Amino acid sequence: MSTFKAMVIEKADSGTKAALADFDEANLMDGDVTVRVEYSTVNYKDGLALTGKAPVVRRFPMIAGIDFAGTVESSNHPDWKAGDKVILNGWGTGETHLGAFAEKSRVKGDWLVRLPATMSTREAMAIGTAGFTAMLCVMALEKHGLTPASGPIAVTGAAGGVGSVAVSILSKLGFSVSAVTGRPAEADYLKGLGASEIVERAALTGPVKPLAKERWAGGVDSVGSTTLANLLSMIRYGGAVAACGLASGMDLPGSVAPFILRGVCLLGIDSVMCPLPKRQEAWKRLENDLDRQKLAAMTREIGLSDLPQAAADIVAGQIRGRVVVKIG
Numbered sequence: 001m002s003t004f005k006a007m008v009i010e011k012a013d014s015g016t017k018a019a020l021a022d023f024d025e026a027n028l029m030d031g032d033v034t035v036r037v038e039y040s041t042v043n044y045k046d047g048l049a050l051t052g053k054a055p056v057v058r059r060f061p062m063i064a065g066i067d068f069a070g071t072v073e074s075s076n077h078p079d080w081k082a083g084d085k086v087i088l089n090g091w092g093t094g095e096t097h098l099g100a101f102a103e104k105s106r107v108k109g110d111w112l113v114r115l116p117a118t119m120s121t122r123e124a125m126a127i128g129t130a131g132f133t134a135m136l137c138v139m140a141l142e143k144h145g146l147t148p149a150s151g152p153i154a155v156t157g158a159a160g161g162v163g164s165v166a167v168s169i170l171s172k173l174g175f176s177v178s179a180v181t182g183r184p185a186e187a188d189y190l191k192g193l194g195a196s197e198i199v200e201r202a203a204l205t206g207p208v209k210p211l212a213k214e215r216w217a218g219g220v221d222s223v224g225s226t227t228l229a230n231l232l233s234m235i236r237y238g239g240a241v242a243a244c245g246l247a248s249g250m251d252l253p254g255s256v257a258p259f260i261l262r263g264v265c266l267l268g269i270d271s272v273m274c275p276l277p278k279r280q281e282a283w284k285r286l287e288n289d290l291d292r293q294k295l296a297a298m299t300r301e302i303g304l305s306d307l308p309q310a311a312a313d314i315v316a317g318q319i320r321g322r323v324v325v326k327i328g
């Protein structure tokens with residue numbers, strides 16, 4: 001029997017239980033590419049899966065982890081051969097398909113993206129699903145027509161993973177960025193990433209007016225709920241908000257006033273089923289439009305055994321920036 005180390009979630013008497021285990025390679029799921037995983041990362045969804053706080057996992061036992069970067073070990077897929085460096089994020093990995101917190105993963109070759117030439121597998125996972133999603137948000141705002149000349153952009157949940165990468169990318173592209181955070185102690189960190197202004201979270205958590213004073217040309221929101229509703233009410237005529245998250249809640253307690261009186265657009269962002277051409281474009285953009293020194297400054301590294309604590313921390317909103325997981 002050939003086994004490898006993996007963080008496995010099992011059903012328990014009440015809820016679920018996550019623990020490091022030796023996983024039998026024979027029990028890997030179908031796929032045409034087997035990858036030696038080098039790095040993964042801790043995303044909010046991983047936190048929900050490992051703590052059992054939300055029903056993210058749809059099959060048991062499940063190896064947790066929604067994204068990885070590594071080296072192809074063997075392949076029956078025409079696009080991939082042994083030795084290729086690859087990235088995977090989403091497609092149900094860590095939810096319905098055995099996931100990334102493991103020394104080995106077997107997946108569909110159609111899910112993989114080639115690691116950009118100048119990027120290491122560690123950098124790819126410092127970016128991870130959170131950073132990839134931040135890039136999708138920025139691309140959506142650009143497609144809407146926003147440029148630095150349009151006006152400032154608000155980034156909510158700014159000290160978190162999506163937020164930190166969004167602040168960095170937008171500032172590198174020349175946008176003026178307002179970082180909205182509940183952690184004013186992180187002001188220097190956020191300014192270091194390129195934020196031109198720090199806005200206290202409380203400015204967007206009060207009662208939602210149909211229309212508030214026009215403040216931002218656009219927004220990147222990973223928080224949802226009252227924060228997103230307030231943000232929409234503060235967007236300038238013709239602007240847009242790219243919404244990708246629910247760190248505060250899934251509801252949206254606002255009105256249609258910003259849409260019908262200011263022509264504001266709400267742009268929905270999903271990373272999981274994002275089509276391959278858009279993924280390839282986003283990773284190419286991340287290679288060029290994200291400052292690697294800023295990426296390094298927002299990243300810390302842990303091992304597989306540190307995952308339960310990191311999972312609890314991210315669900316509690318206590319993680320700053322990004323956490324990479326060194327596998328093996």
Ligand code: NDP
Pocket residue numbers: 042043044045129130133156157158159160161162163180181182183201222223227244245246247248269270271272314315316317318319321
């Ligand atoms: P993080 O935990 O790293 O960041 C979330 C941030 O939101 C926190 O750091 C905090 O920022 C803020 N926050 C947390 N709780 C609250 C609250 N109750 N009210 C207001 N603000 C709060 O998570 P990620 O950045 O990795 O993910 C953010 C969200 O995006 C998650 O909901 C995640 O599921 C979603 N997501 C969606 C994807 C998609 O495909 N649509 C892909 C990736 C992520 P601060 O302290 O600065 O205020």
